[in-house]
Amino acid sequence: MHKVLINHWEFWNNKPMRLRLLLSIILLILSLGVTYIASSYTDSYTGHVVPDLLLDHIPVVNVQYVFFQGALAILIFLIGILLLNPKFIPFVLESSAVFFVTRSFFMIMTHLSAPSIVYYSYIEREHHIPQTLFTISSGNDLFFSGHAGFPILLMLIFWTNRHLRYFFLACSVIASIAVIIGHLHYSIDVFSAYFIAYGIFQFSKWFFRSEYLLTQTK
Numbered sequence: 001m002h003k004v005l006i007n008h009w010e011f012w013n014n015k016p017m018r019l020r021l022l023l024s025i026i027l028l029i030l031s032l033g034v035t036y037i038a039s040s041y042t043d044s045y046t047g048h049v050v051p052d053l054l055l056d057h058i059p060v061v062n063v064q065y066v067f068f069q070g071a072l073a074i075l076i077f078l079i080g081i082l083l084l085n086p087k088f089i090p091f092v093l094e095s096s097a098v099f100f101v102t103r104s105f106f107m108i109m110t111h112l113s114a115p116s117i118v119y120y121s122y123i124e125r126e127h128h129i130p131q132t133l134f135t136i137s138s139g140n141d142l143f144f145s146g147h148a149g150f151p152i153l154l155m156l157i158f159w160t161n162r163h164l165r166y167f168f169l170a171c172s173v174i175a176s177i178a179v180i181i182g183h184l185h186y187s188i189d190v191f192s193a194y195f196i197a198y199g200i201f202q203f204s205k206w207f208f209r210s211e212y213l214l215t216q217t218k
Contacts, residue, residue, distance in 0.1 A: 011086040020211055024093035031097035031104075038104035039141045046140050047111040054180065054187040055115055063182035066174065071147060074171055078154065081164070091211040092157060095204035099153055102200055103146060110143040115183040145185045147175035149193030149200075156201040157215065 011017055082089050151172035158164035172194075179185040205212045 011089075017087075017090070017214075020090040021093075024090040024097070024211070027097040028093045028100075031100035034104045035100045035107075035141075038107045042107050042111070042140050045111045046113045049113045049115055050186070052115065052186045052188075055183055058181060060183045061181040063178040063184070066178040067147065067182060067184060070171075070175065070178070074151065081158070087214050087217065088157070091204070091208055091215050092154075094208045094211060095153060095157060095201065096150075098204050098207075099146075099150060099197070099200050102196065103141075103144060103149075106143045106196075107141045112140075112142055112186070114140050114142060115186060142185055142189050144193040144196050145176070145179055145189040146193075147179050147185075148172055148190045149197040151175060152194055152197040153201055156198065160216070 078092070082092060149172075151168045155165050155168035155172065158168065176190045176193075180187060180190055
């Protein structure tokens with residue numbers, strides 16, 4: 001606990017760090033706005049459900065708890081990590097912003113209907129919770145899979161911590177399997193996410209070099 005307090009004292013008493021944090025928060029908010037606009041656009045121009053070599057040979061499995069509650073659990077866990085290690089906050093927020101903007105770009109370029117969005121409509125119908133309250137996604141934002149890609153981005157950010165590295169890798173693998181057997185993504189959405197997330201990490205590491213180097217300090 002003493003070390004955590006020292007980390008926070010050093011972080012919040014560093015003016016350049018506070019400015020970087022403000023910038024990262026602004027970028028994240030803007031990226032979420034871009035994602036919302038892209039998702040709305042995608043909903044207006046959805047295409048048809050198309051064949052998928054993998055999905056066509058497996059049954060649909062109910063994975064709503066992994067898909068929704070599991071994603072929420074990872075987010076809460078990430079917030080806990082950042083509270084313990086504030087030096088990671090700017091780079092995590094900035095690289096997340098790059099992730100969301102990149103995904104938004106690909107999203108509006110691909111107009112397909114999801115193999116299945118039954119979980120979204122079920123939650124809205126049975127629990128009377130509007131979709132906008134628990135996700136900025138309608139289910140038609142397919143390429144690429146955020147559930148598969150975002151944990152990989154976190155894995156790369158926290159690579160030097162062996163426990164976090166394997167934890168986020170496991171989260172990505174579990175999420176990938178879930179969205180496939182739940183028919184919530186096409187297989188290409190999942191497989192491509194790993195490569196795109198790696199590219200996003202490398203770009204963020206170069207573009208936000210100061211913030212990244214901060215995460216490498218002891």
